[in-house]
Amino acid sequence: MNNAIGIFDSGLGGLTVLHELQAAMQHEYFVYVADSAYAPYGNKDGETVLQRSLLIAETLTQTHQIKALVVACNTATAAAVHQLREILDIPVIGMEPALKPAVEQSESGIVGILATENTLQSDKFSNLLDAHQHQARILTQPCAGLVEAVEQGELHSGKTKDLLASYVLPLMDEGVDTLVLGCTHYPWFEPMIRELVGDDIAIISTGKAVAKQVQKQTQKQIQSHTINKQGQTMFYTTGDAEQISQLASSLLQSNIVFQPFSPQHSEP
Numbered sequence: 001m002n003n004a005i006g007i008f009d010s011g012l013g014g015l016t017v018l019h020e021l022q023a024a025m026q027h028e029y030f031v032y033v034a035d036s037a038y039a040p041y042g043n044k045d046g047e048t049v050l051q052r053s054l055l056i057a058e059t060l061t062q063t064h065q066i067k068a069l070v071v072a073c074n075t076a077t078a079a080a081v082h083q084l085r086e087i088l089d090i091p092v093i094g095m096e097p098a099l100k101p102a103v104e105q106s107e108s109g110i111v112g113i114l115a116t117e118n119t120l121q122s123d124k125f126s127n128l129l130d131a132h133q134h135q136a137r138i139l140t141q142p143c144a145g146l147v148e149a150v151e152q153g154e155l156h157s158g159k160t161k162d163l164l165a166s167y168v169l170p171l172m173d174e175g176v177d178t179l180v181l182g183c184t185h186y187p188w189f190e191p192m193i194r195e196l197v198g199d200d201i202a203i204i205s206t207g208k209a210v211a212k213q214v215q216k217q218t219q220k221q222i223q224s225h226t227i228n229k230q231g232q233t234m235f236y237t238t239g240d241a242e243q244i245s246q247l248a249s250s251l252l253q254s255n256i257v258f259q260p261f262s263p264q265h266s267e268p
């Protein structure tokens with residue numbers, strides 16, 4: 001499938017972004033890669049995440065001649081978006097925790113951010129924090145184990161619920177009224193978070209804003225594309241395709257078939 005928009009994540013988190021992209025661009029072709037063999041990215045060293053991101057991007061541009069790349073992962077964006085933009089001659093759209101809208105809309109002036117350890121420790125996040133911390137008290141919470149819970153199909157287990165409560169409830173005690181989901185895996189937990197925090201807390205994720213951005217950046221190409229055709233999505237994984245297909249189908253409540261993906265450097 002050529003002329004598609006490529007999307008990748010460490011695993012199944014990027015599906016929350018894909019969902020928004022499909023809703024915004026119904027005629028578009030998408031190629032989704034889950035780097036499940038290397039998930040989670042959040043506790044890998046930055047160089048590993050960078051190299052995986054470069055390899056996946058290179059393979060996607062060669063095998064599918066993608067016209068844009070969405071890095072549907074906050075951790076990979078922090079580690080690799082600059083280099084990806086340097087080496088690719090297509091638009092590269094990354095994710096970052098939605099701090100700006102959060103501080104703008106918070107009434108208590110106290111905002112909580114859930115993200116991976118790597119995202120919170122990155123220079124990119126530190127710059128984002130510097131830009132906004134005069135506007136609100138911003139509390140960061142690394143959430144070890146949540147990505148694994150999604151990848152292992154344990155979204156609703158007692159252990160996951162306890163873990164989630166241990167991350168979210170202390171933020172509520174501090175007076176947070178706006179919670180930012182700074183990892184694309186976390187929207188899968190939104191109903192559970194909502195149950196923990198009640199209806200008065202705003203929960204913000206980045207998928208919709210990124211979909212708008214992708215739409216804007218690929219508008220010209222979309223016009224020259226077959227606008228009347230129904231969109232399609234192909235799914236690939238570097239992990240166990242059968243297992244990932246089952247997990248994704250259960251998350252999305254529809255039959256999703258992942259195929260094996262073997263990222264390779266091009267011949268020099």
Ligand code: DGL
Pocket residue numbers: 009010011013014039040041042043072073074075076116119147182183184185
């Ligand atoms: N979805 C990735 C993110 O947005 C998860 C990273 C991980 O694999 O730990 O950060």
